[in-house]
Amino acid sequence: MLPTQLVSQFTQAAINSGAEVIAVKSIGDAAEYIATQITGVLLVPPFLTAGRFKLKSALKKTGISIEVDNFRTAAIQAEAGITGVNFAIADTGTLVLESTHEDVRLATTLPPKQFALLDPEKIVADGLQAVKPLRQLHQRNPRNYIAYVTGPSRTADIERVLTIGAHGPKQLFILLVPGFSNDYLEM
Amino acid sequence: MSKQRSKDYRERIDTALATPKLQDALHQFGDAFLLAREKAFTGHDFEALRGNIATLKSKVRQNHAQLLQQFIANAEAAGSIIYQAKTAADANRYIIELAKQKNATLAVKSKSMVSEETHLSVALEQAGTQALETDLGEWIVQLAGQRPSHMVMPAIHMFKEEVAELFSKETGEQEPAEIEHLVEVARNQLRQSYLDAEIGITGANIAIAETGGIALVTNEGNARLVSTLPKVHVVLVGIEKLVATLEDAAAIIQILPKNATGQLLTSYVTWIRGAVPCDGEEKELHIVLLDNGRSSLTESPQCRDALNCIRCGACANVCPVYQTVGGHVFGHVYIGAIGIILTAFYHGLDNAAELVKACIGCRSCVAVCPSQIDLEEIILHLRETVGDEEGIGAGKSLVFRKVMQNRKLFHSLIKAASLLQKPVTKGEKTIRHLPLFFSPLTEWRTLPAIADKALRDSFNQKPQHVDKPRYRVALFGGCANDFLYPELGLDLIEVMNALDVEVFYPQQQNCCGIPAIYSGDKQTAVELAKQNIEAMLEDHPDYVLTTCPTCAMALKHNFVEALKDNPAWAERAERLSHITVDAASFALNQLDGAAKFAGLATDEKITYHDSCHLKRGVGVWEEPRTLIKDAGYQLVEMNHADRCCGFGGSYSLTSHPDISKKILQDKVADIQASGATCVAMDCPGCMMQIRGGLEKAGVPVRAQHTIELLAEALKKRLDFKK
Numbered sequence: 052m053l054p055t056q057l058v059s060q061f062t063q064a065a066i067n068s069g070a071e072v073i074a075v076k077s078i079g080d081a082a083e084y085i086a087t088q089i090t091g092v093l094l095v096p097p098f099l100t101a102g103r104f105k106l107k108s109a110l111k112k113t114g115i116s117i118e119v120d121n122f123r124t125a126a127i128q129a130e131a132g133i134t135g136v137n138f139a140i141a142d143t144g145t146l147v148l149e150s151t152h153e154d155v156r157l158a159t160t161l162p163p164k165q166f167a168l169l170d171p172e173k174i175v176a177d178g179l180q181a182v183k184p185l186r187q188l189h190q191r192n193p194r195n196y197i198a199y200v201t202g203p204s205r206t207a208d209i210e211r212v213l214t215i216g217a218h219g220p221k222q223l224f225i226l227l228v229p230g231f232s233n234d235y236l237e238m
Numbered sequence: 239m240s241k242q243r244s245k246d247y248r249e250r251i252d253t254a255l256a257t258p259k260l261q262d263a264l265h266q267f268g269d270a271f272l273l274a275r276e277k278a279f280t281g282h283d284f285e286a287l288r289g290n291i292a293t294l295k296s297k298v299r300q301n302h303a304q305l306l307q308q309f310i311a312n313a314e315a316a317g318s319i320i321y322q323a324k325t326a327a328d329a330n331r332y333i334i335e336l337a338k339q340k341n342a343t344l345a346v347k348s349k350s351m352v353s354e355e356t357h358l359s360v361a362l363e364q365a366g367t368q369a370l371e372t373d374l375g376e377w378i379v380q381l382a383g384q385r386p387s388h389m390v391m392p393a394i395h396m397f398k399e400e401v402a403e404l405f406s407k408e409t410g411e412q413e414p415a416e417i418e419h420l421v422e423v424a425r426n427q428l429r430q431s432y433l434d435a436e437i438g439i440t441g442a443n444i445a446i447a448e449t450g451g452i453a454l455v456t457n458e459g460n461a462r463l464v465s466t467l468p469k470v471h472v473v474l475v476g477i478e479k480l481v482a483t484l485e486d487a488a489a490i491i492q493i494l495p496k497n498a499t500g501q502l503l504t505s506y507v508t509w510i511r512g513a514v515p516c517d518g519e520e521k522e523l524h525i526v527l528l529d530n531g532r533s534s535l536t537e538s539p540q541c542r543d544a545l546n547c548i549r550c551g552a553c554a555n556v557c558p559v560y561q562t563v564g565g566h567v568f569g570h571v572y573i574g575a576i577g578i579i580l581t582a583f584y585h586g587l588d589n590a591a592e593l594v595k596a597c598i599g600c601r602s603c604v605a606v607c608p609s610q611i612d613l614e615e616i617i618l619h620l621r622e623t624v625g626d627e628e629g630i631g632a633g634k635s636l637v638f639r640k641v642m643q644n645r646k647l648f649h650s651l652i653k654a655a656s657l658l659q660k661p662v663t664k665g666e667k668t669i670r671h672l673p674l675f676f677s678p679l680t681e682w683r684t685l686p687a688i689a690d691k692a693l694r695d696s697f698n699q700k701p702q703h704v705d706k707p708r709y710r711v712a713l714f715g716g717c718a719n720d721f722l723y724p725e726l727g728l729d730l731i732e733v734m735n736a737l738d739v740e741v742f743y744p745q746q747q748n749c750c751g752i753p754a755i756y757s758g759d760k761q762t763a764v765e766l767a768k769q770n771i772e773a774m775l776e777d778h779p780d781y782v783l784t785t786c787p788t789c790a791m792a793l794k795h796n797f798v799e800a801l802k803d804n805p806a807w808a809e810r811a812e813r814l815s816h817i818t819v820d821a822a823s824f825a826l827n828q829l830d831g832a833a834k835f836a837g838l839a840t841d842e843k844i845t846y847h848d849s850c851h852l853k854r855g856v857g858v859w860e861e862p863r864t865l866i867k868d869a870g871y872q873l874v875e876m877n878h879a880d881r882c883c884g885f886g887g888s889y890s891l892t893s894h895p896d897i898s899k900k901i902l903q904d905k906v907a908d909i910q911a912s913g914a915t916c917v918a919m920d921c922p923g924c925m926m927q928i929r930g931g932l933e934k935a936g937v938p939v940r941a942q943h944t945i946e947l948l949a950e951a952l953k954k955r956l957d958f959k960k
């Protein structure tokens with residue numbers, strides 16, 4: 052499949068799963084978009100591309116208040132968390148997040164809003180194609196916690212009525228940032 | 239013991255049947271599920287996908303010891319602590335000890351059917367550790383003091399008003415019965431618990447030997463919190479959840495959500511391997527590998543395929559019995575078709591003894607199983623085991639062993655019965671009321687009277703005019719065609735003669751034996767198989783035709799299966815299987831009947847009911863529709879055309895008439911809504927049930943066999959010629 056087809060298939064599937072997909076041009080644009088969506092604290096766990104692209108200062112520039120440590124106490128009050136994405140899966144609209152670092156987990160499980168920065172070059176066709184990079188992630192870390200995230204959390208446990216936002220994030224924003232990272236092993 | 243058990247079971251059925259709201263909910267869910275599922279599989283070949291799952295899971299079973307060792311070695315290398323629990327009690331004891339060691343006052347749990355299997359929460363509470371369910375449905379059920387009634391949607395039997403009441407008690411506020419609000423209440427109520435709990439307990443959907451890790455397939459996000467915040471994580475997993483590689487795990491993840499809830503993928507798939515960082519330290523990860531009957535299930539060649547189950551719950555979603563009585567009746571801890579089987583092995587045959595009889599045998603579960611498990615075959619085998627252990631009942635034993643195996647006695651008793659019934663039939667063809675304790679059987683449907691003259695006695699008196707027959711075929715009538723609806727057999731002669739085929743009726747044929755199998759009496763079934771093979775092959779027919787798909791299944795599959803290890807019979811059973819075909823398929827495929835009957839019929843509006851054993855037993859559903867349409871009838875599809883009519887042989891007569899009645903009412907409603915004036919089908923059993931239901935409900939729709947409709951079309955042509 053052509054890369055553009057993968058991007059459009061991914062985008063459609065992610066939207067169908069309840070995520071919002073926003074194409075931006077740069078990290079700066081991404082930060083500005085986030086500033087329009089939140090008023091509270093944003094958790095920024097450590098991940099490679101954040102450092103490389105000076106994410107924190109880009110976010111601060113927009114006036115967002117960010118938290119970079121003490122997540123165990125901060126996460127329960129925070130409004131949102133942000134991470135990069137290792138890679139994505141087109142047919143289901145899924146993000147793959149190497150979440151072994153506990154702060155990545157706390158930033159993506161407790162706050163009601165989740166932001167993810169994805170380079171549209173890093174999309175595989177389906178879950179079976181995802182196995183190769185998944186195995187590489189396993190080989191790199193002897194111990195790991197890897198999350199496939201498809202849309203916000205949901206439940207249909209009361210009268211089978213689909214309700215978005217259960218115990219995890221209620222909103223998932225996927226920001227497509229070109230030229231951000233082409234390495235499936237880095238977030 | 240078993241008398242009290244049966245009584246309790248009957249009471250549960252009565253309670254469920256008296257809750258129409260539950261039935262409505264489960265019906266609606268069943269409909270929505272099928273639509274969502276179909277959409278989720280668009281662009282995928284379900285048969286290929288499930289074939290792959292069956293293969294990979296069967297390979298795991300064959301190499302289980304080695305893969306388990308590999309899993310343990312890899313898990314330990316990643317810092318996990320492994321405990322192999324032989325029984326449920328072992329598993330609970332280990333987790334309780336751990337809780338004591340950690341001075342744990344609170345353990346948060348995400349959804350785990352295995353923990354339901356071991357009754358872990360109760361065991362922990364008794365030992366002084368609160369076990370808090372955090373999955374919304376599980377929490378609701380826990381607050382209500384109940385058990386889950388569905389493996390994927392635990393609280394599917396409850397309504398928002400009940401949930402609001404439970405939550406109000408928790409919060410001390412009056413919580414409105416609005417679903418979004420209630421979900422928010424649960425979120426807020428449970429939030430602090432993840433931080434307070436010393437231990438987090440999850441199950442696992444998959445354990446991967448290659449990595450020594452597990453995968454969790456979830457939607458709500460609570461499992462991610464349970465496996466992240468507490469310092470100790472306990473994974474309780476059955477040893478059958480093992481797969482060899484990440485590819486195999488990916489294959490399961492591809493099919494599981496699609497088949498469970500109709501989602502392409504759940505919100506979260508979480509891969510956890512080893513002791514990951516936790517609050518500046520290493521998490522303590524315990525993996526409890528539970529056997530609890532799984533090894534003995536491996537030892538059973540008839541039942542072991544049940545270990546291929548990936549717990550999607552689809553077998554319940556499509557089950558007409560489940561939709562009628564719910565999981566608190568049709569299940570023990572595990573529910574639905576797979577639940578019956580797992581109950582027998584994990585919770586003992588006694589707990590499964592009533593449930594094995596509750597399956598109506600419609601095979602709708604088999605059609606949707608993502609692991610290709612023949613659930614019905616396994617349930618029938620268990621029914622036989624219960625029959626051996628507890629007896630099949632003195633009455634049934636007398637009928638099957640003493641009477642049915644002796645064809646002459648069986649048939650002369652039927653003739654005697656046809657005379658004895660005169661006072662109740664008053665000479666009519668249907669029985670509207672039965673006296674005394676039989677009366678409930680005719681309260682909700684009429685029953686056909688036994689014919690004055692059986693098909694076997696009138697067959698040879700009907701002249702056949704075929705100058706140069708293309709084929710000479712034998713008719714296997716089956717009991718209903720022979721004794722209740724002989725006119726159907728005579729119509730078949732008309733139809734076949736018109737297609738230049740000569741039909742004969744081997745007089746030595748007997749009951750096909752399926753009723754005996756369904757009652758757990760295999761010995762009788764084998765004896766009947768032999769009698770019938772002998773009878774049907776004797777005059778070397780080109781084909782053997784059936785008008786009853788249950789008989790077709792018996793001749794095509796069951797005889798072969800029953801005699802495959804008997805060198806004196808195996809080849810003949812295969813031969814009979816090979817030449818047996820249902821009458822509609824034969825007329826269409828071998829005789830080009832569609833062309834022959836084209837345009838002969840009136841344009842009456844006809845709807846078609848798929849008989850379970852024709853569609854899912856023999857794989858035929860298009861042929862009769864083609865014949866009906868091409869003959870000129872106007873075919874309109876009803877909703878749920880392939881849903882069981884509730885007959886199930888003795889199911890509707892003796893074992894579960896109350897459930898049968900409800901399923902029939904659904905069918906009658908669908909027929910009526912189609913606007914047709916006639917419902918066609920290819921099974922005399924369904925005819926008996928549906929005719930009886932329509933007649934009793936006063937619905938002016940006739941129920942006919944496809945062969946009868948073709949004969950009608952022919953007759954019209956002849957009348958026209960006159």
